[in-house]
């Protein structure tokens with residue numbers, strides 16, 4: 142046991158840039174650009190023409206979608222510092238996309254080697270989490286969460302106002318370190 146407070150951190154759009162993969166694959170398949178601005182207040186599939194929406198909805202189910210995703214700026218450095226002060230867990234609702242498991246695991250091992258696999262939580266409903274803080278870009282993951290939710294800024298959550306918003310990992314560090 143430890144007296145440290147417990148911090149849970151989401152993956153997609155918090156430490157892993159999955160929007161970049163949507164942009165990459167949309168360009169590959171349709172030769173069109175998916176701007177971050179067009180994603181404001183809605184999921185990626187809702188930002189494209191109706192005839193392309195089904196394809197975008199399927200992307201996260203496809204093998205390799207979560208492989209080699211870019212890292213969100215400063216997340217490695219700040220989480221390394223936070224890992225000294227907090228009991229740090231990565232909590233991702235991976236069950237939504239079963240093909241993501243191995244890619245997510247490998248990605249964490251490669252880019253966040255200071256986080257032990259015991260602290261990886263691949264889950265479904267995040268209300269099962271028992272932590273003091275949860276950093277997540279999806280406000281619905283704070284429903285039923287008993288700690289404090291910090292909403293990590295992302296285009297799709299632009300209109301969400303119920304939770305404290307953090308815009309960068311530098312800002313997370315200023316709040317939690």
Ligand SMILES: [Mg+2]
Pocket residue numbers: 151152153154155277278279
């Ligand atoms: Mg997320």
